Amino acid sequence: MKKVFLLFFFFSAVTLMAQDAADTTKPWKVSGLTSLTMNQASFSNWSAGGENSISASALLKFYADYTKGNFSINNSANFKYGMIKNESESFKKNEDLIELNSQFNHKFSRNWSASGLISLNTQFTNGYNYPDDSTVISTFFAPAYLTIAPGLLYKPVEYFSILMSPVTMRGIFVMDQDLADIGAFGVNPADTLADGSRDKGTGKNSKIKVGAFVEFYFKKELKKDLAFESKLNLFYNYLKDDNIPDGTMPLDFNWQNFFNYSINKWFSANLFVHLAYMPGDVFIERTGIDGKDLKVSPNDKMQIKQTFGLGLAYNF
Numbered sequence: 001m002k003k004v005f006l007l008f009f010f011f012s013a014v015t016l017m018a019q020d021a022a023d024t025t026k027p028w029k030v031s032g033l034t035s036l037t038m039n040q041a042s043f044s045n046w047s048a049g050g051e052n053s054i055s056a057s058a059l060l061k062f063y064a065d066y067t068k069g070n071f072s073i074n075n076s077a078n079f080k081y082g083m084i085k086n087e088s089e090s091f092k093k094n095e096d097l098i099e100l101n102s103q104f105n106h107k108f109s110r111n112w113s114a115s116g117l118i119s120l121n122t123q124f125t126n127g128y129n130y131p132d133d134s135t136v137i138s139t140f141f142a143p144a145y146l147t148i149a150p151g152l153l154y155k156p157v158e159y160f161s162i163l164m165s166p167v168t169m170r171g172i173f174v175m176d177q178d179l180a181d182i183g184a185f186g187v188n189p190a191d192t193l194a195d196g197s198r199d200k201g202t203g204k205n206s207k208i209k210v211g212a213f214v215e216f217y218f219k220k221e222l223k224k225d226l227a228f229e230s231k232l233n234l235f236y237n238y239l240k241d242d243n244i245p246d247g248t249m250p251l252d253f254n255w256q257n258f259f260n261y262s263i264n265k266w267f268s269a270n271l272f273v274h275l276a277y278m279p280g281d282v283f284i285e286r287t288g289i290d291g292k293d294l295k296v297s298p299n300d301k302m303q304i305k306q307t308f309g310l311g312l313a314y315n316f
Helices: 002-024 177-181
Strands: 029-041 053-068 071-086 092-107 112-122 136-138 144-157 160-173 206-223 226-237 251-264 267-277 282-285 295-298 303-315
Touching: 029 267, 053 092, 053 303, 112 160, 136 177, 144 206, 160 226
Parallel strands: none
Antiparallel strands: 029 053, 029 303, 053 071, 071 092, 092 112, 112 144, 144 160, 160 206, 206 226, 226 251, 251 267, 267 303, 282 295
16 A cells, blocks of 8 residues: 555656746746546455456656757656556556656758757566566666667657667666576576576676667647657667577567547546567566576567556646
């Protein structure tokens, strides 16, 4: 229950922060939204069966844009965290995201700009191999994805743009050494000793990729009170990656779609759909982080995540 209360504090804090930002950064165009959704189900002598449950999730989307002459900066931050508890289980998270983006642009014609994007993605807390809640499979900065993409921006209208970068650096960071030692998320694992065990501490904490990158971005109010934001990233890796099976194109695909319907100033409904295909990532199956029954294989399947929320919200 303490973790649910933390979501309330998170929602309150980001709302106050958003209000302060709007008051103190007048030269900037600041906007965003915060929301808190909760669901609860209870059953007693219900003939069809069922299990008591409670869930809650908090969301903050924040935008800060600055324009002066031909120079502009577009900043965005996305934070999501959610937890769920069934009666027979302990609390477990079902949402966890930290995403920070900064894009710098210098316009040299009506629709074109020299541009550079810096993007960082990670998470707040540990992820577990549920129903095993003792085996950590991810944590803060394990993984973290850093993208640095200099290139050209094509923006024919205010709500749509295409960023193209022929040479982009993408870094994968796994700062948890236990995870790095088993090669989590595509970093090079620890060396194998003569007895077949791993030489702990020798796993790499990072992996650098270089390739071509393109990002399609769309953000518009489709109708009154209904906003849609979509971001599609494609990254083609130039470097050899032993984690990608022979014959598989080294192309990362990441597509996020967010719909938000404002019922009024304090209530909204939102839908988030995320599709990802990252063949260089590694899928790990194990009973323990140091177990010998370790199975590591490329995660070459389409990953799909969809969430729907209805609850308290504040738009600014």
